[in-house]
Amino acid sequence: MSGERDEAGARALLRELVSDVRQWSEWNQVLGADALPMAPPTAPAEPARAPETPPRTMDSGPRPAAPPAPSTGESAPRSRPTFEPTRRPGPPPARQGNGILGPIRAELGDCTRCGLHEGRKNLVFGVGSETAELVIVGEAPGQQEDLTGEPFVGRSGQLLTRMLGAIGLRRDQVYICNVIKCRPPNNRDPSPQEVATCSPFLVQQVEAIGPRAVMTVGKFASQRILGLEDTMGRMRGQTHQWEGVPVVPTYHPAYLLRNPSAKRQAWEDLLRVRGLLRR
Numbered sequence: 001m002s003g004e005r006d007e008a009g010a011r012a013l014l015r016e017l018v019s020d021v022r023q024w025s026e027w028n029q030v031l032g033a034d035a036l037p038m039a040p041p042t043a044p045a046e047p048a049r050a051p052e053t054p055p056r057t058m059d060s061g062p063r064p065a066a067p068p069a070p071s072t073g074e075s076a077p078r079s080r081p082t083f084e085p086t087r088r089p090g091p092p093p094a095r096q097g098n099g100i101l102g103p104i105r106a107e108l109g110d111c112t113r114c115g116l117h118e119g120r121k122n123l124v125f126g127v128g129s130e131t132a133e134l135v136i137v138g139e140a141p142g143q144q145e146d147l148t149g150e151p152f153v154g155r156s157g158q159l160l161t162r163m164l165g166a167i168g169l170r171r172d173q174v175y176i177c178n179v180i181k182c183r184p185p186n187n188r189d190p191s192p193q194e195v196a197t198c199s200p201f202l203v204q205q206v207e208a209i210g211p212r213a214v215m216t217v218g219k220f221a222s223q224r225i226l227g228l229e230d231t232m233g234r235m236r237g238q239t240h241q242w243e244g245v246p247v248v249p250t251y252h253p254a255y256l257l258r259n260p261s262a263k264r265q266a267w268e269d270l271l272r273v274r275g276l277l278r279r
């Protein structure tokens, strides 16, 4: 009896090991072989530099009257065919807040609360599963996102999709959004006033979804969410708390495209996220 149990346990361990090796090998395809060689990743260490940040609450602000919601954007281009993340059948992604996010989308309406509305083609609300265990928060829409109305569809978005695939997640299994919902002119950093105006909607989105984890990508989103002015190198590598949700900051995919040597740390961050989702 105990022999059978041991054997079953050993098989489960082996399956997990094989899955880890496969995901590691998939991750190595993500940024190309030029970033190799490197040692296989170890499980992320516990916070080494600083204690975990205490939970904080971003003020949701007053809720203005709700103009009618505009129509949604077209679907995003698919990721490059050179990498196929693990395929699992699943429902089509909830788009732009049709379900539990509907009231928040309606409240946002055809937003003119800050000057960014003047230059936008589309307001980029967010996309993905409204019951996602993982919410990904970036900075603001870029040109492609402005044109399509969907976050992270440009080159860095395609890399983000492949990063998710490396930990066995499809894009439609997570929820993807930004701190700011309209493209800043020439992709400049959003101003503090624009962040203050827009971020209450992000808070409401995260509260409605109730994910197990938030992954912030890039310095801007990580700083704004965590209320820190630290470098990315200091913020990443630990699990923070925000609105009662664990937050894992990691490098922006655009940064990884320029700096493939940061790939190892990004993989550690992804493993940290995966660990939070597995519990």
Ligand code: URA
Pocket (backbone or CB within 6 Å): 138, 139, 140, 141, 142, 145, 150, 151, 152, 153, 154, 156, 157, 178, 218
């Ligand atoms: N960069 C971001 O931070 N967000 C997007 O949606 C696209 C690029």
